[in-house]
Amino acid sequence: MSSRDSLTASALAADFTEHLTLAERRSPHTVRAYDATVRRFLDFLQQHLGGAVDGERLQALALADFRAYLAFRRGSGLSNRSAAREVAVLRAFFRWCRRARNIRCDAIDALASPRIQRRVPRPIAPNEAAVLGQAGTDAHWTEKRDAAVLLTLYGAGLRIAEALSLKPGDLGRETLRVTGKRGKVREVPLLAAVAEGIDAYRSACPHDLAAEEPLFRGARGGPLSAGIVRTAMRQARAALGLPESATPHALRHSFASHLLARGADLRTIQELLGHSSLSSTQIYTEVDAAHLLDVYRNAHPRA
Incomplete structure (x- = not known):
């Protein structure tokens, strides 16, 4: 097994959070939100796949695994807008995994984001x-x-x-x-x-x-x-x-x-x-x- 495949999910999440903070200079609020979403997804996978998650298992994920996660989140009352936000975070995470850790998961590319109605801000007088x-x-x-x-x-x-x-x-x-x-x-x-x-x-x-x-x-x-x-x-x-x-x-x-x-x-x-x-x-x-x-x-x- 390569060192890429042996990377633990926890280490990947920590490295991704560090990348958002230092390289992309995201706001603390954004970093916290992204980190929470990624860790929630990885915790779900551990239960869903029945064991520890590493780079090899992330690379082998199928579209059905991502859909199972969204179904799980829907069961908690997740709205379309929040679901679309989580999909965007997961895409960002797997883009980073591909670029920085050579972990390529093609299934994420086929994951459709829920449609949301664009809200028009209502200004005050x-x-x-x-x-x-x-x-x-x-x-x-x-x-x-x-x-x-x-x-x-x-x-x-x-x-x-x-x-x-x-x-x-x-x-x-x-x-x-x-x-x-x-x-x-x-x-x-x-x-x-x-x-x-x-x-x-x-x-x-x-x-x-x-x-x-x-x-x-x-x-x-x-x-x-x-x-x-x-x-x-x-x-x-x-x-x-x-x-x-x-x-x-x-x-x-x-x-x-x-x-x-x-x-x-x-x-x-x-x-x-x-x-x-x-x-x-x-x-x-x-x-x-x-x-x-x-x-x-x-x-x-x-x-």
Whole structure:
């Protein structure tokens, strides 16, 4: 048996995770999700095949084995969208196995991904987004922090992870330096309202905000968690009577949709969002069309 075939499943999963982290520079959230999916698949195979899994057994997998895994996951209530995500992860894992460990499994190429209906993001209104970023002068510093984070998500079109990775040194006079997926850096305009919200938070924050430390801090001074941001959004959503679709990520969608509605071109929006391909940005043309259809249905006498 070759050294390739003797590689254990656990070692392969660990090496793949290391590759995602170091070589592809994926976000910690993505790495955790990929690692969990691969290990879940390998644990299933151990039960399904009745023994330890190594490179030789991975290479010998048949299409029926992959379908058995998806059926197993379906039994746990997996949706089409989540199943498609797991298929994408497995394809990435076996591509890496082929390239890095010479483990070739042709069956994965024949595995069809479940069809999913593409969801069009529903932006919130500009006035609602503006209210989210407001905090009174007498507000507690954590309230000013929450308002500043939400305002930054909307005003700069950031992902939560991008906002939480900001450092004071990333703030320029008119631009914001953002580190996106895979460590890609981009510059986005720093709107006056966003700068004012951040300044109000920084003035009230009791912790030392060094230039190369996280800008947004938790109550005890450590990095702010994404969970706190989501909680702040839920509270603001309840106070304003916004729908469940009004999530922190919806603020990023709103940023792009509002730019498009005001005449910005897709290439500009692509650069601002940090999308690697224009196809990722083109979904916002559907958002704008959906908004126009809503207006038509609500206002046209023959609708």
